[in-house]
Amino acid sequence: MIRKQRRSKTVSFRIDAELEGALRDQASQKGLSLNSYVNSLFRKCVELTPILEQLTFIFVPKQLLVEILRHIDEKTLTSLASDIVAPSLKEIAYSLRGKADLEALRTIIEAFTKHGQTHAIPSQWKNGEEVILIIQHEISRQLSILVGETIKTYVKDLGMHAEYEVTRNATILTIRTKNKGTP
DSSP, X not given: OOOXXXXXXXXXXXXXXXXXXXXXXXXXXXXXXXXXXXXXXXXXXXXXXXXXXXXXXXXXXHXXXXXXXXXXXXXXXXXXXXXXXXXXXXHHHHHHHSSOSHHHHHHHHHHHHHTTSSSOOBOOOOOSSEEEEEEEOSSOHHHHHHXXXXXXXXXXXXXXXXXXXXXXXXXXXXXXXXXTTOO
């Protein structure tokens, strides 16, 4: 296996003793050195901060989200996706890349999945006329619909076409990047 070499630099920080202990414990639980673990935390902070600064979050237990979604019908989910979630996604794209395009969508999805902010993972991203994207999670079919409708609206605003299928824990999207025979 070929490892990509990164240049590193030695920097000293002073931290609270109890924080150092907690960092060591967490690194050990993950099977990482303290240095590797702290680097991963810095990377998450640097990569996610621009996205998170654009959002207003409230933290709710996962089970509460599941219950809320369970009580929302498909028509309401579609409306929420197109009226609220997709425009927010576009705002994030503009703040990250200066424009809302497919590459900005990819950046957002990769940032959230890479750092565990969602349970979604892109499984395939092809260049060309069609993008196949599978986003998996551990929530519900309703979240799958919300994700599908959000991305469908986002790419429609870019002049592209998306179709999706959902399961209880996944959204399978086909995004046509060219107008060749699309509705």
